[in-house]
Amino acid sequence: MxxxxxxNTGCPQRDSTECKEYVGAPNVNPRDRKERTGARLLDRILxxxxxxxxxxxxxxNHGAPGIDGMTVEEALPWLKEHKEELxxxxxNGSYKPSPVRRKDIPKPDGGxxxxxxxxxxxxxIQQAIAQILIPIYEPQxxxxxxxxxxxxxxxxxxxxxxxxxxxxxxxxxxxDLSKYxxxxxxxxxxxxxxxxxxxxxxxKLIKKYLKSGIMENxxxxxTEKGTPQGGPLSPLLAxxxxxxxxxxxxxxxxxxxxxADDIVILTKSKRAAEHQLESSKKYLExxxxxxxxxxxxxxxxxxxxxxxxxxxxxLGKNGNGIYIRAHRKSLNKAKQKLRAITKRNRGRTVRTxxxxxxxxxxxxxxxxxxxxxxxxxxxxxxxxRRRLRMYIWKQWKKPRTRVKNLRILGISQDQAYQWGNTxxxxxxxxxxxxxxxxxxxxKLARAGYRNILEMYEQIRRKHLND
Numbered sequence: 001m002x003x004x005x006x007x008n009t010g011c012p013q014r015d016s017t018e019c020k021e022y023v024g025a026p027n028v029n030p031r032d033r034k035e036r037t038g039a040r041l042l043d044r045i046l047x048x049x050x051x052x053x054x055x056x057x058x059x060x061n062h063g064a065p066g067i068d069g070m071t072v073e074e075a076l077p078w079l080k081e082h083k084e085e086l087x088x089x090x091x092n093g094s095y096k097p098s099p100v101r102r103k104d105i106p107k108p109d110g111g112x113x114x115x116x117x118x119x120x121x122x123x124x125i126q127q128a129i130a131q132i133l134i135p136i137y138e139p140q141x142x143x144x145x146x147x148x149x150x151x152x153x154x155x156x157x158x159x160x161x162x163x164x165x166x167x168x169x170x171x172x173x174x175x176d177l178s179k180y181x182x183x184x185x186x187x188x189x190x191x192x193x194x195x196x197x198x199x200x201x202x203x204k205l206i207k208k209y210l211k212s213g214i215m216e217n218x219x220x221x222x223t224e225k226g227t228p229q230g231g232p233l234s235p236l237l238a239x240x241x242x243x244x245x246x247x248x249x250x251x252x253x254x255x256x257x258x259x260a261d262d263i264v265i266l267t268k269s270k271r272a273a274e275h276q277l278e279s280s281k282k283y284l285e286x287x288x289x290x291x292x293x294x295x296x297x298x299x300x301x302x303x304x305x306x307x308x309x310x311x312x313x314x315l316g317k318n319g320n321g322i323y324i325r326a327h328r329k330s331l332n333k334a335k336q337k338l339r340a341i342t343k344r345n346r347g348r349t350v351r352t353x354x355x356x357x358x359x360x361x362x363x364x365x366x367x368x369x370x371x372x373x374x375x376x377x378x379x380x381x382x383x384x385r386r387r388l389r390m391y392i393w394k395q396w397k398k399p400r401t402r403v404k405n406l407r408i409l410g411i412s413q414d415q416a417y418q419w420g421n422t423x424x425x426x427x428x429x430x431x432x433x434x435x436x437x438x439x440x441x442x443k444l445a446r447a448g449y450r451n452i453l454e455m456y457e458q459i460r461r462k463h464l465n466d
Contacts, residue, residue, distance in 0.1 A: 042090070045202065054124050055124050057127050058120060058123045058232070064117055065101075065117075066098060066101050066120065067099060068098060075124070097118070097209050097212040098119045098122055099213035099214055100214055100215065100230065101215050114229070118209075118230065118231050123232055126209060126231050127232040130233050137239070138150060141243055142243060142246035145259075146160075146257065148235035148236070148260060157257050158311055158313040160257050162323075165322050169266035170303065171301060171302070172266055172301070173267070173299055174300060174308070174310070175265065175292060176292065176296035177284070180260075183291055184226050186210050188289065190206070190207055190210075193240065206233070206237075209231070210226075214228070245258070245284065246258060254276065255267070259310075263280075274299055277299055281297070302314075302315050305328070312327055313371060324372065326373055330368065337360060338384060338387075339387075341353060341356050342357070342384065342387040350388060351448050353391060362455065370460075370463075377453045377456050381451055389439050390429070390430035393429055393430060402420035402421075406438055409438035411437070
């Protein structure tokens with residue numbers, strides 16, 4: 001195995017912002033699909049080029065070590081030395097994946113998301129499997145599915161919700177699955193895989209990953225169900241499982257959008273929506289053996305800005321029609337992050353703080369740019385400039401220093417002395433005319449502050465014109 005490895009596939013499940021997983025997976029011609037899923041499928045997975053791509057993708061994702069402590073950097077020498085015995089063990093069925101390392105990730109709602117981190121070697125093998133299976137399964141997936149698929153993303157999903165709302169589908173069923181990835185039934189999943197995959201060796205290998213166990217507090221816990229979030233193969237397996245729901249609802253002619261385990265069903269009336277809520281529960285729990293969170297699954301208007309939330313977005317309506325908004329929880333979370341970045345006691349230079357603000361907002365706006373929020377971002381700019389003035393004032397510390405710097409910035413001797421010795425609080429001073437006149441918007445811009453509203457408009461122009 002050489003150091004040449006690349007792929008666009010595979011990444012852990014989506015967090016607060018979106019990853020670009022599985023981009024570029026080619027479609028499979030139906031004529032040769034049978035050949036590509038047949039008895040030699042494992043051989044294709046273990047081909048040198050495919051393994052090289054898999055390693056490079058794992059290297060790009062980096063990630064934490066698994067239970068063996070091996071880092072991504074340490075994996076390549078190991079793979080070079082043990083390549084032949086590793087491949088032979090996979091071919092003859094003796095290979096045994098390591099248990100995944102459990103890691104709890106805090107969720108915005110206060111709970112935790114349990115990640116299962118495979119070893120680097122297992123991540124490479126899973127990645128190699130995913131790269132071959134994704135183009136095979138892509139033609140089978142529904143147009144209603146947007147998560148962890150080539151060329152599909154959350155922004156397309158919320159745009160589809162908007163389109164349906166414009167067509168009169170203004171009542172939504174928000175389906176919340178309780179710990180979806182941890183509750184996927186192994187037997188049903190493997191049976192679904194067998195409908196397409198005819199190489200039983202591949203089925204057995206995937207089964208081994210499903211049954212590999214979890215290391216918790218030094219103890220290995222058996223896994224009787226679920227596919228751990230954190231492995232490159234899990235997003236694909238999760239989509240295969242819920243594709244059954246997608247296809248069934250498509251047969252019924254019901255409008256729905258799914259991003260991984262986030263499901264929204266749209267109807268034209270509240271009564272129809274209530275019926276869909278009951279039907280969804282019956283199918284998901286009865287047929288797929290999943291658990292629907294009845295406390296969070298609900299019927300709402302798509303314009304209920306406090307109650308309707310999908311992938312961090314919601315919808316609004318005005319005289320110009322229906323538009324996409326960033327949900328208030330998404331806005332509040334972002335503002336909390338900005339408040340933490342500009343906290344007065346961080347002990348960093350103001351220029352460093354400005355760089356951190358720009359870096360964070362570039363990523364955040366890269367996800368939320370489709371939302372209409374000019375007024376909000378204009379107010380954020382004003383608020384952040386005030387926070388920066390407060391930060392600068394705190395760094396000046398002593399009255400003598402403050403007087404000196406105010407004089408340098410063009411404030412008269414009397415005013416500089418008066419304000420430099422004031423006992424007003426930091427926030428009040430930051431909003432005072434004297435700081436606005438001395439630490440002007442223009443000076444902050446020259447020092448490195450990037451106007452958020454301008455960043456937003458630039459990103460929108462770039463992407464919305466594509």
